[in-house]
Amino acid sequence: MNKKKFVYVVSDSVGETAELMVKAVASQFTGEDIEIQNFSYVEDTKDLNNVIAVSKYSDGIIAYTIVIPSLKKYLDQKACEEGIIAIDLMSPLMTAFSQKFNKEPKGQPGLMRKLDDNYFRRVEAIEFAVKYDDGQEVQGITRADIVLIGVSRTSKTPLSMYLANKKFKVANVPLVPEIEPPEELFDIPRNRCVGLVITPDKLNEIRKERLKNLGLATQANYANLDRILEELDYAENIMKRIGCPVINVSNKAVEETADSILAILKKERSLLI
Template sequence: MVRLHLHLVSDSTGETLEMIAKAALARFEDADVVRHFWPMVRSQQHLDRIMPTLQDNPGLVLYTLVNDDTRARLEDRCHALGITAVPVLDQVTEALEAKLGQEAHGKPGRQHILDEAYFNRVEAIQFTIAHDDGVLHEDWEEADMLLAGVSRSSKTPTSIYLANRGYKVANIPLVVESPPPQALYNLKRPLIVGLTSSPERLVQIRRNRLLSLNENKQTAYADEDRVREEVKFARRIFADKGWPIIDVTRRSIEETAAAIIKLYNERDLQRAEKIGGPV
């Protein structure tokens, strides 16, 4: 298998570049890729400091640099080394310039200006962390989404991912011996989604969790029959309440979150149509 050294060079946080690279790499199975992450490259001096590593590990360079001099220096050095360098946003930017009839601003990190959306995202993250694992159920009506499911069904990581997209998310574990608070069934605002997984997968995850805690005793927490009972219990609640269900067994966190956002948008569209509001 060929090993690829992938260099991600950005003049800002590199978050956008990292997401693009991750999305593209997801289309290649079992790719042996070593990522080298170079954020905040805003000067030729900084660029010169990373070039020895790039020279020692040639591969592919993906970059988002807006400064013309820094871009030109990177392109010249890569050309001299025989390394392909791809400006990943150029085609999109050029197409937007043509359609909007104006030139794009050349300020590094402009997409991360502290605007209202940024502060909304911070607020969503704070809310989500504070309402993890069934805590503060009296505030659930303020949430955009609520995720329910048995232990280790990806509720927390999915909630945090959604919070980073600007959604306020609460989550609650469903436990056979401890029925959820009545408040869960009276919610009007949040979209409630049930997360489930195959018992076999849950058992594997829970056993790994116990091992990481140096817990070697046999417990009901990772007993397959017990886990099957938990999954059935949760599914009955989802079915009785008519909540949408997402099986996370073979889904990544990103895929699960995308499915939830789609459900959320579809519900908002249906509500708008019912009251004759904007679609």
């Protein structure tokens, strides 16, 4: 029966990187009884002394991803003194980066986790925008960072997705004369809501093109100018009731409108602080 081999994964952060690398290597040694133990968030030499003591007692290997220079130096020195194999998993690549970019690393633990958190916040915001698109599930109105309102074809959905990629949770609500807007719209602070308007001629043009792409008659009520004027007038009255800022999207790209929204909301919110 093989004697159990111990590998201690040590990190001044979570240690996921080191653990994955150790597992990948361990998988190449089938038949060996290898146990991997984690020592995460080591903060001082006392933590490292514990690792050294355990490793020496079990005749184990230390594999580490430590970016704080003083801790790395201490671990290397103590491991050498105690005859323990300690493998620095990051230094070779870190050195290559430094040489290539002519720049020193930050030496700050947890930076990858921060990047991951940003990624997951963006994914969460995108999922939110999809779930609460076009007035679906009005509960999203009270949970959103930004609520966009306007008639059909005022770029509510593309704006929601663009802002979601900037990690804002966005809900959008279409305003239609025959449908009473959700009560939640009138309960949220006005500095979380933005109205989108457009000139009648531009909207008429956009809607006709939309109908054409769908293979429908461009004379449909959806693109009728009188109907468009009715919708815009209704939407304007709702926006006045809410008291929210309004942006004309007639000749604006999505990116430009998004920047305007963020600028307006920043100003509105600062006035209320």
